[in-house]
Structure formats: structure tokens, C-alpha cells
Amino acid sequence: MKNREMKNRYLDDFQRIRSFSDELPEERVTAEDGGFKCRGNTMTGIAHRAENLLKQGLIQDPAAIEATQKYLDYVGKRDFSIFSTQQDIDEVNKALDVLIEALQ
Secondary structure, three states: OOHHHHHHHHHHHHHHHHOOEOOOOOOOOOHHHOOEOOOHHHHHHHHHHHHHHHHOOOOOOHHHHHHHHHHHHHHHHOOOOOOOOHHHHHHHHHHHHHHHHHHO
16 A cells, blocks of 8 residues: 555544544443443554555654654553553544544
8 A cells, every 4th residue: 555545544534433422321331322532442453554555654743643652652551451441542533633633
């Protein structure tokens, strides 16, 4: 996949995920329940895409690189056996905002 194609695909993904719900349901949610940022798969999916962008050198802005690395560190230390918190949602939203801006 060419660099521009990858950036566009990931930008589309990040914009779609940004529109997911910030809600923190009391019950565990799955993909069948719709788009929720609180899902572990959502958080790790963002992290995998972000890591790939960094490895490919497709994020150039030093501040965006630093913010993305902080998100990767956050997700790497996250215990996914417990329910998500508002801090998790805030971290996801911050990361998405940085990534979307960096790819536009």
C-alpha cells in the first residue's frame, strides 16, 4: 500500500472511530452493540494503526509523534480485564484528534 493510500485509509478509520459513542455502559459491549470507544478492541485498534504510521514515518510533526507515543504507552499499560473509565475515553479522543490532524 502506498503512503498516501495508507494515510487516507487510516484517516477514514480514525474519523469513523471519532464518531463512536463516549458512553460508558454498565454492561460489557461487543462489536454487535455498535461503535463504542470504551471497547478494548477499539483502543488497541487505534494503537496498532498509530504504531504502523510511526514505523512507516508517515507522521512527521514532532508534537504529534510525542502525543502518539504517549497513547501507545498508555494502551500498553492498560489492564483490559477491567471496564473502561472516563480517562480511557479522554485518552482515546486526544489520540484521535492528534492523529486526524496529523493525517489531514
